Amino acid sequence: MVTGTIEHITFRNPDMHWDIAADLHFPPDFDESKTYPAIVAAHPIGSCKEQTSGSIYAPALAEAGYVVIAFDASFQGASGGEPRFLEDPAQRVQDFSRVVDHLVTLPHVDADRIGVLGICGGGGYTLAAAKTEKRFKAVVSITGANFGRLQREIAGQNGGCSRRSARSPSSALRRRAGSRARSTGSCRRRPRPRSRPGTSTSSRPSSTTAPIAARRSTAASSSRSRTARQRWDGMRSTWQRNSSTSPC
Incomplete structure (x- = not known):
């Protein structure tokens, strides 16, 4: 419905699984027979379309002659998606394209x-979205925050995952795979054979009589582990030297 110069809407594009709630702000003396430039307004982290993006910037931009759509991010505000109140950076970036998909269907919007x-936080997501969403002809980030970098720094300060492991989930998978290999490979302790009646346990072969091939396999595995650790240590040192100039 339209309340003054604001229209409260929800929409769901064909490739979406939940609704997006938004407010359309119209310029004064709006004429449906004309087309207007449009602006997508994204709220901060932990906010909603009624705060900041929809209460400060959208009305001012509408007064300047733009059609402005202030929307709630997925999982937040009046928009759908589960679990509720989730801050999902990848989904928030996708939300921009979903909003534009709907915006270009409006006859009074100049695509x-x-x-x-x-x-x-919405400013940080705005810059990320503009890298691939080429329908944006102008981009503004106001006190933009990089939420991913913020989370990595907080985790590092609290002894959590490092920046490299946060950016490269495959490294954690490699560590888990290596752990499984060690638990099932040639380094695994062989089960102690059960003694038969009438035999003495002192006749069991000692570790010094293990097959030469098994010992060589163990040595090769240890050498590979050392080489891998040295390689990762070198990469980590390189990152530490260049971290001050890293863009993210």
Whole structure:
């Protein structure tokens, strides 16, 4: 419905599994027979479309002659998605394209004049979305925050995952795979044979009589582990030297 110069809407595009809630802010003396430039406004982390993006920036931009759509991110506000209140960076970036998909269907929106504006965490997501969403012709990030980097730094300060492991989930998979290999490979302790009646346990072969091939396999495995650790240590040192100039 329309309340003054604001229309409260929900939409679900064919490739979506839940609704996105948004407010459309219209310029004064809005004429449906005309087309207007449009702006997508993204709220900060932990916020909603009624705060900041929809209460400060959207009305001012509408007053300047733009059609502005302020939307709730997936899982938050009045938008759908489960679990509730989840801050999913990848999904938040995708939300921008979903909003534009709906925006270009409106007859009073000029599809060749669409901009995007984000505040705080929304500003960080705005820059990420603009890298691939080429329908944005203008991009504004207000006090943009890189939520991914923020989480990595907090985790590092609290003894959590490092920046490299956070950016490269496959490294954790390699560590788990290596652990499984060690538990099932040639280094696994062989079960002690059961003694037969009438035999003495002192006749069991000692570890010094193990087959030469098994000992060589164990040595090769240890050498590979040392080489892998040295390689990762070198890469980590390189990252530490260059971390001050890293873009993210």
